[in-house]
Amino acid sequence: MTIEQARARDAADPLRHLRDRFVLPEGVIYLDGNSLGALPRATIDAGRDMIEHQWGERLIRSWTEGWMASPARIGGKIARWIGAAPEEVIAADSVSVNLFKFIVAALRHDPARRVVLSEAGNFPTDLHIAEGAVACVPGASLRVVERDALGDALDGDVALLLLSHVHYKTAERFDMGAWTRRAHYAGALVCWDLSHSVGAIPVDLAAAGADCAVGCGYKFLNGGPGAPAFLYVAHRHQAAWGNPLSGWMGHAEPFAFADAYAPGAGMERWRSGTPSMLAMGALEAALDAMADVDPAALEAKSAALFDMFAEAGDALGLECIVPRKADARGSHIAFRHPQAEAVMRQLIAQGVIGDFRTPDVLRFGLTPAYTGFEDIARATQMLGALLAPADCTAGPASV
Amino acid sequence: MTIEQARARDAADPLRHLRDRFVLPEGVIYLDGNSLGALPRATIDAGRDMIEHQWGERLIRSWTEGWMASPARIGGKIARWIGAAPEEVIAADSVSVNLFKFIVAALRHDPARRVVLSEAGNFPTDLHIAEGAVACVPGASLRVVERDALGDALDGDVALLLLSHVHYKTAERFDMGAWTRRAHYAGALVCWDLSHSVGAIPVDLAAAGADCAVGCGYKFLNGGPGAPAFLYVAHRHQAAWGNPLSGWMGHAEPFAFADAYAPGAGMERWRSGTPSMLAMGALEAALDAMADVDPAALEAKSAALFDMFAEAGDALGLECIVPRKADARGSHIAFRHPQAEAVMRQLIAQGVIGDFRTPDVLRFGLTPAYTGFEDIARATQMLGALLAPADCTAGPASV
CATH class of the missing domain: 3.40.640.10 (Type I PLP-dependent aspartate aminotransferase-like (Major domain))
Known part of the structure; x- marks a missing residue:
């Protein structure tokens, strides 16, 4: 999916307005809301x-x-x-x-x-x-x-x-x-x-x-x-x-x-x-x-974000360790990769914040209230660029 | 001690500058820092x-x-x-x-x-x-x-x-x-x-x-x-x-x-x-x-605040239940009074915040960092006015 296609999905997303209720830092794609949720704007005044x-x-x-x-x-x-x-x-x-x-x-x-x-x-x-x-x-x-x-x-x-x-x-x-x-x-x-x-x-x-x-x-x-x-x-x-x-x-x-x-x-x-x-x-x-939000609507959005991320992971040849069946999983996606720790360090340095879980797991939280399809498109593109060999001799060890 | 004398003691207090580090609401004499300490100004930015x-x-x-x-x-x-x-x-x-x-x-x-x-x-x-x-x-x-x-x-x-x-x-x-x-x-x-x-x-x-x-x-x-x-x-x-x-x-x-x-x-x-x-x-x-403050200086100020309050309590005929010897007590003063709950309710309504402790105790916290001698002078005057019979027939039951 191109960035433009992802933007179109965001524009059509019935939950898109919820994103404005959160502070999301410039230059960051935050995929770690399953570890620490983002700051709701209302919390500043509260x-x-x-x-x-x-x-x-x-x-x-x-x-x-x-x-x-x-x-x-x-x-x-x-x-x-x-x-x-x-x-x-x-x-x-x-x-x-x-x-x-x-x-x-x-x-x-x-x-x-x-x-x-x-x-x-x-x-x-x-x-x-x-x-x-x-x-x-x-x-x-x-x-x-x-x-x-x-x-x-x-x-x-x-x-x-x-x-x-x-x-x-x-x-x-x-x-x-x-x-x-x-x-x-x-x-x-x-x-x-x-x-x-x-x-x-x-x-x-x-x-x-x-x-x-x-x-x-x-x-x-x-x-x-x-x-x-x-x-x-x-x-x-x-x-x-x-x-x-x-x-x-x-x-x-x-x-x-x-x-x-x-x-x-x-x-x-x-x-x-x-x-x-x-x-x-x-x-x-x-x-x-979030008092006016329907949990079922969040789940549906989570499933759509997951499917998009999972397809990109498949295209990159990543081993997804999360069940593909929507009702058999939660709201994050995770891949096994031998250099997960180094890959995640690089991603974070580039502004894509997920996390590494020992020993070899790349984990990305999908928070349906504020994660957008463009976030997934950009994050998976950056992940793909990191995993692609820079030249014929350097493999993933270069990350 | 008159209000003017109390102000003179505040002016001579070597810890007086610490009071400016705290938010103390207008119209309130706060004598409950032993229950909830006041807000340090630095905490707002923090x-x-x-x-x-x-x-x-x-x-x-x-x-x-x-x-x-x-x-x-x-x-x-x-x-x-x-x-x-x-x-x-x-x-x-x-x-x-x-x-x-x-x-x-x-x-x-x-x-x-x-x-x-x-x-x-x-x-x-x-x-x-x-x-x-x-x-x-x-x-x-x-x-x-x-x-x-x-x-x-x-x-x-x-x-x-x-x-x-x-x-x-x-x-x-x-x-x-x-x-x-x-x-x-x-x-x-x-x-x-x-x-x-x-x-x-x-x-x-x-x-x-x-x-x-x-x-x-x-x-x-x-x-x-x-x-x-x-x-x-x-x-x-x-x-x-x-x-x-x-x-x-x-x-x-x-x-x-x-x-x-x-x-x-x-x-x-x-x-x-x-x-x-x-x-x-x-x-x-x-x-x-409070990192630059000497605990011993706080104790000395606490003792002076206590003595002033205790003398006023004596003059009002109140039964102090706190040891008079400075090293045998903490940093609050308490009196037994049969109508302690009603008295404290009235005091709080007038802006003097101490607290009532069951069954019959009036308790006043003395926080040496921000409690002043004028606070004690004013609080004990208001306490005295409350305890004095309004006329010859109405006793403390009127509070």
Whole structure:
């Protein structure tokens, strides 16, 4: 596809207007929104308001004027992206810390089951935190197997199946409904890590019958570097489950200053300490900036961007490691290349920002809200120029 | 003291110039910096740079351009306030989450000791989190006793003595050196919560021989609402102790993306998930704004502010619940009053912002960097007017 053809596709794109809601630096083609989402323009004013007005002018009064309620309010705004009821979601802490909460809670749900099952090569923090969490529950252990062995490993010892909905490297998407049913049939709970799906493709936790989920605020939700993460607990579990990180913000009456802990109602109990309001404010501004957008429309655009990139990759002879079937993947594309690290370094130097994932993966995020077809056309042209031998003797080693 | 006399003291105050480094709203006398520190002027530009340049323009590149190193860099800037070496401190998560890490780590230090000892009426999250943490270690329990019973309760079962250096309500200050020696003599470790002392009075963890400490970034350090907290581990424990919240940011090689967790060197292992960079940036700007200030000078100013407030309180017949001896307290003053809640509501309506602490405490923060003598003179005059009966029949019930 030529640049002109790509521009025509951008002009016909029903989501094209969303691009203007984001800051995209001059001279940069940003294909890393799956790692850190771009800055929504509205966040600039929201950040100024948060710092200069809410903190600077209102000071401590802001806690009752909106801050105390913001984790639940923000959770309510995330709900539409994940097929949850507003009161099933709350923003808090990091994905890592939230995974710890759920793994311990799930292991306490059924003391007869002592195994947390996850996938080899899952995002590292999921596995690292699971290691730490099982060490906090007597007799518990972590079982990590390859994806094709998960079914067999899902036996009567498994308390919790912990899966990433979309894989951070290969973009492979689990069939959430099917795997949730499979886990429930085996008597296990499921925790979905939505970090690489939320905000880019539709997620429907309610339809899947999921038990709990965590997700990231700084990828496709564009909440800013290290934005607060979120937690989801299905209504049916909310009263029974407890947060092992039982901090005062999750107390039933935080300002009663009682010595004894009593869990807050609903999702409030999943809070621990005092959250950063600058971080919360940025996440809320980003959610508001996308509140009118249909997740299904984003998925359709993502699929079109992917197909264009994949065809260009085929033409360059690149090995795509992402499933070609649209409903079997997330919203990034990745290729295996023996010199991936050097190629990505060169691309970034030329203004095409994707990333390298060890040991040999070139990864490009496709954020349907702001990535355009011209971006893909230009990026793949530059990638092609880098991979083409400069002359007959120099191969890809020259990059 | 008249307003004119107070102004003369402000004019003679060697720290008076520091006040100009903060935003203090018109018509407000802010005496709640012990709950939320005021906005440093430098943070306005730092916040804009963080959002518009570091995030908006540099995007993912900022992780290698300064973000990844910021928790340790910020920890190094906190070190001077707490008598630590720079490499003994790191900024991360909240006080609550960090307390959890240390309580579990300390209980694993000596499996023969199973008790965490703390003070009744300690700041609630310390006790709440301790409840949750002991439930994550087999056989462990929390023992909570009144302050005067702590010595007797410090027996051979105690793994960890968990104390707040300065009490959030009464401002009582523990003799850190004496209590650390006492705990060590009993074979226990000590964790100091510095939330109500750091940034206002000198703290010397090294001189005290402390084992570990946590502290808050949003009170006297002025890091912003819900600013990142910090952790301190003495050099001698760093290699042996592990973080139960073993997230990827604390991994020895976070970007190797290995399945198995391996703890990072030094304080790096105390990180868990991805921290908010907006929050980290605000905390760093606040630390930089006070980098040239001597903690001992702040303490001297705090003592002078306290004495002035205490004398006015005496004249009003108020019951001060804070020790009068300067080295036995922190940097706020508090009074018991049967109608404390109503009195504080009225004061706030008139622009004097302190806070009410259940059930009957009026609390006023004295932040030596920006609180002036005129502030105290005006605030105590308004307090006096509120407490004086409006006529012969109406008592304090009228407030």
